[in-house]
Amino acid sequence: MQSAQISFENIRKDFPILERTIRENKTLVYLDNASTTQKPNQVIDAINDYYRNHNANIHRAVYALAEEATELYEKTRDKIATFINVSNREEIIFVRGTTEAINLVAYSWGRAHLKEGDIIVTTEYEHHSNIVPWQLLTQEKHAKLEYIGMDDDGELILDDLDKYLATGKVKLVTFSLMSNVLGTISDTEKIISKCKEAGVLTLIDGAQAVPHMKVDVEKLGCDFFAFSGHKMLGPTGIGALWVRKSVLNTMTPFHGGGDMIREVHKYETTWNDLPYKFEAGTPNIADVVGLGAAIDYLLKIGMDNIRQHEVELTSYAMEKLSEVKGLHIYGTKDISKRGGVISFNFADVHPHDVAQIIDEEGIAIRSGHHCAQVLMDRLNVAATSRASFYIYNTKEEIDKLINSLNKVARIFKL
Numbered sequence: 001m002q003s004a005q006i007s008f009e010n011i012r013k014d015f016p017i018l019e020r021t022i023r024e025n026k027t028l029v030y031l032d033n034a035s036t037t038q039k040p041n042q043v044i045d046a047i048n049d050y051y052r053n054h055n056a057n058i059h060r061a062v063y064a065l066a067e068e069a070t071e072l073y074e075k076t077r078d079k080i081a082t083f084i085n086v087s088n089r090e091e092i093i094f095v096r097g098t099t100e101a102i103n104l105v106a107y108s109w110g111r112a113h114l115k116e117g118d119i120i121v122t123t124e125y126e127h128h129s130n131i132v133p134w135q136l137l138t139q140e141k142h143a144k145l146e147y148i149g150m151d152d153d154g155e156l157i158l159d160d161l162d163k164y165l166a167t168g169k170v171k172l173v174t175f176s177l178m179s180n181v182l183g184t185i186s187d188t189e190k191i192i193s194k195c196k197e198a199g200v201l202t203l204i205d206g207a208q209a210v211p212h213m214k215v216d217v218e219k220l221g222c223d224f225f226a227f228s229g230h231k232m233l234g235p236t237g238i239g240a241l242w243v244r245k246s247v248l249n250t251m252t253p254f255h256g257g258g259d260m261i262r263e264v265h266k267y268e269t270t271w272n273d274l275p276y277k278f279e280a281g282t283p284n285i286a287d288v289v290g291l292g293a294a295i296d297y298l299l300k301i302g303m304d305n306i307r308q309h310e311v312e313l314t315s316y317a318m319e320k321l322s323e324v325k326g327l328h329i330y331g332t333k334d335i336s337k338r339g340g341v342i343s344f345n346f347a348d349v350h351p352h353d354v355a356q357i358i359d360e361e362g363i364a365i366r367s368g369h370h371c372a373q374v375l376m377d378r379l380n381v382a383a384t385s386r387a388s389f390y391i392y393n394t395k396e397e398i399d400k401l402i403n404s405l406n407k408v409a410r411i412f413k414l
């Protein structure tokens with residue numbers, strides 16, 4: 001189905017927050033979707049329905065209500081398997097989000113496998129959640145953390161990867177499928193094929209990609225894949241980690257406690273089956289159900305339609321932004337290589353001032369380092385302004401953004 005057959009204007013009606021006014025009766029223009037997305041009625045209602053009608057603890061009791069809750073929770077695992085295309089549901093672990101997913105891998109895989117002198121490779125455009133867990137791990141293990149550099153178009157320099165792989169010491173290459181600052185879509189196929197040739201595992205941070213394009217994990221061929229529910233219309237505090245079973249079987253538990261055990265004795269414990277070995281304690285059941293509703297919603301629209309809509313919005317925004325006086329856009333101009341995230345700066349105007357001025361018009365964009373200070377250092381800036389789009393955004397909203405940025409240019413006499 002082509003984008004033209006989907007009414008993106010009707011989609012807005014599913015999002016109650018988009019009807020509200022803000023800052024003295026201004027219509028809310030929400031352009032901070034890389035940070036978190038708004039929630040449709042379908043997700044809000046699913047969570048509400050869960051608490052009103054199905055709430056019980058899962059996997060434990062035999063009574064009917066507990067069975068219903070368990071079924072709802074486990075159904076989302078199946079939906080995720082379909083959504084990201086993995087065939088084995090046992091390989092999907094519920095976590096709080098991408099941050100927890102990567103920390104789980106660093107803890108459970110890293111502490112079991114990394115030795116002194118080994119290398120973990122990440123990239124210069126990672127979110128802090130794909131840097132800090134590896135710093136902690138490599139410092140503890142006297143191993144090394146290395147970075148694939150980025151060129152001035154915001155694309156990764158894969159010669160760097162070749163150089164590190166040639167040492168024979170790399171154990172894991174970890175990178176985001178799409179940058180949360182530049183919107184760059186990584187050349188995943190090339191990176192993974194190089195790593196496979198070298199026998200090196202790969203982790204993909206899918207936080208910015210899964211909400212915006214069709215992702216086929218089996219086709220990607222990585223070993224770990226992480227994403228967050230709240231960036232794809234789902235609730236906060238829930239996400240998923242997929243790990244290839246042959247790797248998952250070599251990992252020790254992340255957290256100890258209820259549900260992750262088979263038998264507990266005074267001095268020893270045996271573990272539950274996968275994936276429960278990695279899901280200790282009472283999980284975030286209601287939000288898992290909400291995430292399931294978000295997946296249903298996205299699949300109904302179609303991920304190719306969503307990507308197409310965002311390509312149209314991003315092309316339009318890039319063109320209009322390039323006409324704003326004194327404004328510099330970071331990253332590639334090639335729309336096929338980027339998603340709907342645009343970072344920009346006005347010379348000598350602090351991004352916080354930009355965000356504050358346009359907030360007066362009810363327009364929400366992000367300013368700051370976007371949890372990517374290594375990238376800020378590479379760009380030689382302390383911060384950027386960032387507009388990021390999703391299915392409910394329109395060209396009219398981009399026009400409002402451009403008008404208010406023109407106002408910024410006038411105020412600062414650019």
Ligand SMILES: Cc1ncc(COP(=O)(O)O)c(C=O)c1O
Binds near residue numbers: 127178
């Ligand atoms: C690329 C990327 N990775 C990881 C994260 C962390 O996600 P969460 O805060 O949901 O754990 C984010 C959040 O902005 C992100 O954009």
